[in-house]
Amino acid sequence: MPAPSLDWLRTHPEVRTIRAAACDLNGVPRGKRVPSRYAEKVVTEGTRFPMSALNLDIWGEDIDDSPLVFETGDRDGVLRPTDRGFVPMPWLEAPSALLPIWMYHEDGRPFDGDPRHALASVAQRYRARGLTPVVAVELEFFLIDDSTRTLQVPVSPRSGKRRKAAEILSIRALDAFDQFFTELYEACEAMDIPADTAISEAGLGQFEINLVHTDNVLRAADDAWLFKWLVKGLARRHGFAASFMAKPYEDYSGSGMHAHFSVLDAAGQNIFDDGGARGTAALHHAIAGCLRAMHDSTLIFAPHLNSYDRLVPEAHAPSGISWAYENRTVAIRVPAGAPAARRIEHRVAGGDVNPYLALAAMLGAALTGIEDEIAPPEPVTGNAYALDLPRIPTEWGDAIDAFEKSDLMKRIFPDMLIRNMVLTKRQEKLYMGELTQPEQTEIYLDTV
CATH class of the missing domain: 3.30.590.10 (Glutamine synthetase/guanido kinase, catalytic domain)
Structure with a gap:
């Protein structure tokens, strides 16, 4: 999938931070806050966080007996932007942008625990x-x-x-x-x-x-x-x-x-x-x-x-x-x-x-x-x-x-x-x- 364009950010210089976020099993956004000056790295290389982060309970806690946590070393997935690209976040006081992302394995395979990949399948x-x-x-x-x-x-x-x-x-x-x-x-x-x-x-x-x-x-x-x-x-x-x-x-x-x-x-x-x-x-x-x-x-x-x-x-x-x-x-x-x-x-x-x-x-x-x-x-x-x-x-x-x-x-x-x-x-x-x-x-x- 081609990386989304950075043009939106260039035409919105007031946006100083982005949120790179994926959807967990409960529909809760999980991700990172990133200064907009580093957005290009997220777009071109993706970002990383544990695969277990898409499988948290409603309180945001690890699942006690999940094999995604200690059994596999709580390893990272690679999260890449979806084709949605950047969207504004009008409910926040400071101008901000959201970059929707979804999770892959290191070798490029879709992560089967990602709800968006389930729908894509x-x-x-x-x-x-x-x-x-x-x-x-x-x-x-x-x-x-x-x-x-x-x-x-x-x-x-x-x-x-x-x-x-x-x-x-x-x-x-x-x-x-x-x-x-x-x-x-x-x-x-x-x-x-x-x-x-x-x-x-x-x-x-x-x-x-x-x-x-x-x-x-x-x-x-x-x-x-x-x-x-x-x-x-x-x-x-x-x-x-x-x-x-x-x-x-x-x-x-x-x-x-x-x-x-x-x-x-x-x-x-x-x-x-x-x-x-x-x-x-x-x-x-x-x-x-x-x-x-x-x-x-x-x-x-x-x-x-x-x-x-x-x-x-x-x-x-x-x-x-x-x-x-x-x-x-x-x-x-x-x-x-x-x-x-x-x-x-x-x-x-x-x-x-x-x-x-x-x-x-x-x-x-x-x-x-x-x-x-x-x-x-x-x-x-x-x-x-x-x-x-x-x-x-x-x-x-x-x-x-x-x-x-x-x-x-x-x-x-x-x-x-x-x-x-x-x-x-x-x-x-x-x-x-x-x-x-x-x-x-x-x-x-x-x-x-």
Whole structure:
């Protein structure tokens, strides 16, 4: 991969420092602060830090029994820039730039524990079949006043009031934080994140912003990862928190990361489009693949203890494994609309996911269905919560076990990543069990 250009830095002489950062298994940025005068070395030669740094727990601690630590001498990986290049960091006071990086072995092989490489591998499998996924994500998040132990909606800078109610599709709720959203869109423009529609959602102080679809799945995940980082950082500049935590409020809906995807053939035609509402056999194979893998991949879509508070019936998140046309009570929805835009909406993932792993799991599962030409069950109608359906795991430990033992997951993720994920989540489960609910919330609020 060619090194990104240094031209951006040359045209932004006010930028005195850069952050060279990679995404760990939890989606947390890990990396280094570097004076901009030394940026050329990072661009041309890369940088180094331990492979174990991409496999830390949610507190940023080593995994106790990880072979990446003492067993192998805690050896370094080589981290090279992605093709994203430099992007500004508008949430910081001092002008700064971010250089996204990902990890390789000394001999140039991709490091299998890097989430971005996991998604790249899935994308390569599509390319080998002459196929290209087209992906868009919807990201839900909460604006929260966390200045006391009781979480609540921030005071509106416009009215000076605290609106203690959920307001679905409320323009007033958006306008209450007009300056924040104005700056957020300006920052997305500066960072080249394709932010589209914003709406208020069903949770307390909850909002959703859609990112425009792209045929570059790595770019889609990059955008989601950077967007989460931006929203959280910008909110702090405004004196409150923004959180993608799955379920900060017991009595309100949680936050998801819904993903829409179709698949193009070599001629640029949507292989899900049959000219009508039903869709093609390829669409049904992809749906069947997603459903077949859903139980075993739940750990990717619900990676934290708090994630399972969201996946309950009648809380605007799926709890059963099913699909339907134009129905938001199911796990896999086929939206209505023009046949040329026929696509799958995968509705299981929480806002707290690692976007690279989530898209790898979704697209990888769909591809296994296409490869195996399996058929899905009949689509459901009506309220899926009221039906007797196979269930998504409701316990963190069950999801960890299912992910570890799954043969399907081995078709999607490398063995090293599966092992690292399982070790990480077992360690987190152990230590989360020692914390009170407020202590658990405090760690998840900012990190995920």
